[in-house]
Amino acid sequence: MNKLFLLDAYALIYRAYYAFIKNPRINSKGMNTSAIMGFVNTLNEILTKEQPTHIGVAFDHGKTFRDEAFPSYKAQREETPEDIRASVPIIKQIIKAMHIPVLQVDGFEADDVIGTLATKAGKVGITTYMLTPDKDYGQLVSDNVFMFRPRHGGGYETMGPSEVCEKYDLSSTSQVIDLLALMGDSADNFPGCPGVGPKTAAKLIAEFGSIDNMLANSSKIKGKLREKVESAVDDIRMSKFLATIRTDVPIDLNLDELKVEEPDFTQLAEIFTELEFKSLLDKFIKKPQQQPKVANMQLDLFAENPTNDAVNADFSSFESLKTTSHEYKLIETEEDARKLFDFFITKQILCLDTETTSINPIDAELVGLSFSVEEGKAFYVAIPAEREKAERIVNIFKPLYESSKILKIGQNIKYDMEVLMNYGVRLAAPMFDTMLAHYVLQPEQKHNMDILAETLLNYQTIHIDELIGPKGKAQKTMRDISPADICDYAAEDADITLRLYNVLKPRLKEADVEDLFYNIEMPLVPVLAEMEMNGVLLDTNALAETSKVFTDRMTQIEKNIYELAGHQFNIASPKQVGEVLFGEMKIVDKPKKTKTGQYVTSEEVLQQLRSKAPIVDHILEHRGLKKLLGTYVDALPKLINPHTGHIHTSFNQAVTATGRLSSSDPNLQNIPVRGEDGKEIRKCFIPEPGCLFFSADYSQIELRVMAHLSGDKNMIEAFREGYDIHAATAARIYKEDINDVTRDQRTKAKRANFGIIYGITVFGLAERLEISRDEAKQLIDGYFETFPQVHDYMEKAKQLAREHGYAETFFHRRRYLPDITSHNATVRNFAERNAINAPIQGSAADIIKIAMIRIYERFRREGIKSKMILQVHDELNFSVLPEEKEQVEKIVLEEMQNAYTLQVPLVADSGWGNNWLEAH
Structure with missing residues (x-):
C-alpha cells in the first residue's frame, strides 16, 4: 500500500531552530547546527517509524502571488535568523543526498505545493500525510489526506476530517478557510475581521455556513458584531483569498520521483562529518542492530559495512590508529x-x-x-x-x-x-x-x-x-x-x-584565559574530588517518617478531591484533571487549551485559578507532595552507596556556559528551599556522627556583582550601609521611608531586582507578580530611575558584546554570543539578555569557586579535619567537628567574604545545626 509523506520544510526548520534556542547546538567551527540537526532527526524519525513508500520536502520559492495581491502579506515578520539562512542550503544538500525530491515552484509557497500534490494523491487513493505544525493545512484534509502535526513535548497527532472539524468546531474541513479569514492571522499579517476570535468565528460559520453567505446576509447579525463585519468586508474577502491554499500549482504528481530510495552514503557521511554530527554518524553508519526498514528494503545507510565501496572512505579525512604510526x-x-x-x-x-x-x-x-x-x-x-x-x-x-x-x-x-x-x-x-x-x-x-x-x-x-x-x-x-x-x-x-x-x-x-584555567578551574579539581569522595550522610529514619507523613497526607487529599469532584479520577493525569475542572465543574468560562484541544492544567495555570474553587488548592498540594516523594523522599535512600553509607553526587565543572557548577547522580542543586514540605527534605541531610552541620551562603551576591559592574551610587550606598537591599529598592521606587515599606512593596522590588538581571520584560514581571502591565511598567521605569547606572551598564554590556562577540566575567570567562548582531529580534534579544547576565552570574560563580579553593587549602594547611560536603549555587555546607567549630567558621567566612574585592562588601550569612535545615 502506497504511503506518501509531504514535509513543510520551513515550518519544520523554524520549529527545530527555536526548540534549541536556549541551548543551541554549536560545532567547533562556531556554526549553529540546531536547525539542521532538528530537521534531520525529524526526517529520520519519519523514515524509520512511519516507513513511507513515497516522500517529498516542499520549500517556498520566490515572491508569491499573495505578495503581489497583498503587499503587506507577512511584512511584519522578523527577518529570518542568519543561522537558518545558512542552514537551508545544507538541509537541501542532505535531502538530495537522501534521494528525496525538493519540491518548489516559483511564485508559490510550500503550502500550495503540498496542497496540490496531496489533493492529487488523495484523489487517486494514495494515503497522504502532510507533516507540518501549521493549522492552515486543515482545509486540505480529506478521506485519504491527513495532517501529521508535531506535538509539544514530542510525538505527532494524525488529524483526519473528523479531528479537524472537532478541533475547530466546524462541520466541514473547507470551513477552515472561512475560520482563518474571520480570525485573521497575525503571523501572516492578514487582517480578518477585527475583534473576532476563534469562538465567534466558529459561531458565525455555524450560523451561516460560509463567509460568502454571511456577507450576503450580514443584516441578520446582531449588535456590534454586525458593525464589525460590515466595516471589514474587503478585509475579510482578502483574508479568505490569502488563507486559501492553492491546489492547482503547476506541478505533477510523479510517484517514481517521490519513491523512497537508498541514499548517497558517501555524500551524507561527508556532510555529517563536516557538521560534526558525531551521534548521527554513529546512529546512521555504525549500528546495524538499529537498522530501520524503509519501503520494505534495508536502508544501507544504517549498515556497519555498506556495500558501496565509497562509504568505506567516510572517515578518510580522519586519521586513526590504523593510519598513523605509533x-x-x-x-x-x-x-x-x-x-x-x-x-x-x-x-x-x-x-x-x-x-x-x-x-x-x-x-x-x-x-x-x-x-x-x-x-x-x-x-x-x-x-x-x-x-x-x-x-x-x-x-x-x-x-x-x-x-x-x-x-x-x-x-x-x-x-x-x-x-x-x-x-x-x-x-x-x-x-x-x-x-x-x-x-x-x-x-x-x-x-x-x-x-x-x-x-x-x-x-x-x-x-x-x-x-x-x-x-x-x-x-x-x-x-x-x-x-x-x-x-x-x-x-x-x-x-x-x-x-x-x-x-x-x-x-x-x-x-587570555590562562589565569582562569590555572588559578580557578584546575585548583578546584581536587576540592571537588574530595567533596565527591566524602559524600553526604542522610538520616534515612527521618526520610522514612517524612515518606509516611507525606503519603498519609496525599491519601487524605485524594479523598477531599474525589469528594469535591463527585467521583474518583486519576489525579496524576493532566487530561482527566482538565476534564474535571473545566469540562464538569466549569470553574472558568474560557479555559486555556493546548493545540490538540486538551485543557491546560499546568502549575502556572492552576496557581492563577486557586481562588476559583477549593479543589484547585488540593490538586496543587497533591502534585507537590507527589513530586517531593518521587524525586527526593523515596528516591534518595536508593542512591546511598552500600559501601560508604553516603550519597556521592558528581559536581560537573564543564557543563554550564556561565561557569556555575552543576551536580548529577543525584542532582543536589535542586533540593527545594521554599515551602514547609520542601524544608523537610533538607532536614534529612546530616553531618557525620558526632559532628555539626555548618552552612554559609553568600547574601545576594549577584546583586552585589551588579552594583560593582554598574557602579550605581544608590545601589552601592544601600549595600555599604547594610540595608535590606529589597526594602531599600522599594523605598526609593515608591518614595517611602525604608521603615514604612510594606511587605508587598518589598516583594515587588525583590522581583524587580532579580528580574532585571535576567532581562525580565514588562509582560514577564506582570505575569510573575500578577499585576497589570501598566503597574509592571511603572515598577521597571521606577527601578531604572532609582538605579540609572544599572540601565547604563546593561546598554554598555550589549554594546561590548556586539563589538567583541562575547561577554566576560571579572576573570575573563567568556560567553560567546554570535547572535548578538542578528537581524531577527527574538534571536538578538536572547543574546542581549545573556550579554547582561553572563558577566554577573559568571563572576558570582567564579567568586565562590575561589572561596572553595582557599577554604580547602586553609583546611589542609591548618590541619582541619572537618569536611566541605556540598556546594549548592551560592552556598557551602560542611560537616564540622565540635572542637573545630570556631576555627571553621572563621576560615569559611574570611575566605568567602575576601574572595574578591568589590565596590560593595561581600557578605556571607551562616548558621549551625544538627542538619541542613537547622543550619541554613
Missing part, C-alpha cells in the same frame, strides 16, 4: 613497571589515564594505568584483580603521581584522581585537564575526548563499544577483556590526551 607497549610485570617508572621520573610532564571496572569512581577498581610522554608513544600497565597485587603495582608509580615537579595531564582528570584515592594515592599539582582547557576556551561546545580528537586533531579514536559492547545485559566490564586487547584503546587515550594538551595549551594564552 608505538604502544603493554606492561604486565612488576619488573617492567619499575623500569617504566625509572624512565618517567626523569620527565617534566606525564600524560595519564586509568581503565576501571565502573564509571562510578567510588566503586571503581583499577584494571590498568596508561601513560604517555611523547606523541605517538604510550604504555599500558595491566593491573591484576587481586587487591594486594594491584596496590603493589600502583605504589610503584605513586611517587610519579604525587610529585610536585611533574606536570600531570589528563582528560577529565578528576575521575582518575578519585580512582587513585581508592588506592591511597593523592594526585598532586601541577595538573592540566584537557577537558577543562577546552571548556574555558569554548564553553558552549562538547568536551569529551572523541569530539576533541576529531575537531582538534582530525583523529578518530577507538570507541569503547568495540571492547565492551553496547549497553545492555551482555555488556562486559574492562575486567572481562584481556590486557592485550585493551592495550591499544587505553594507550591511545593517553597519547591523544597528550596531543590535545599540545594543541590547547597555547590557545589558553591566545584567549
